[in-house]
Amino acid sequence: MERTFLMIKPDGVQRNLIGEIVSRFEKKGFSLVGAKLMNVSEVVARQHYAEHSERPFFGELVDFITSGPVFAMVWEGDQVITTARQMMGKTNPVEAAPGTIRGDFAVFTGKNIIHGSDSPESAVREIGLFFQPNELVSYERTL
């Protein structure tokens, strides 16, 4: 069973897309094992996006992700890392297929609604950056 870190960015929160997005992952069959509405500090934003630190848009990226609350989540399920990325669509929303989250709701790369871990290593790192172990639950489906 895999876990991934997904984060609805400030644009997704302000456009009231939390319910829509959570619903898509629930209906797909994944389990929500952690979630919180929070502000991202500049320190955490810089760590989260460290791999982009040399890119020209890094400052813009940090400013945006710290500009308002995000909805940080941990989801669990088979192949959840890859499947969630497919459900999100390509980074540039103009290239994202209809039916994907970015394809349906976004237009700009810098405001593309949602972030998702791109590998098992990123998932572990990002979950650890945003969540304490005791903020995550673990349960068997019995109902």
Ligand code: CMP
């Ligand atoms: P995300 O999946 O959160 O990971 C890195 C983010 O950088 C990406 O989504 C985009 O929002 C952002 N990004 C990537 N390329 C550009 C770009 N050319 N200009 C602005 N933002 C970008």
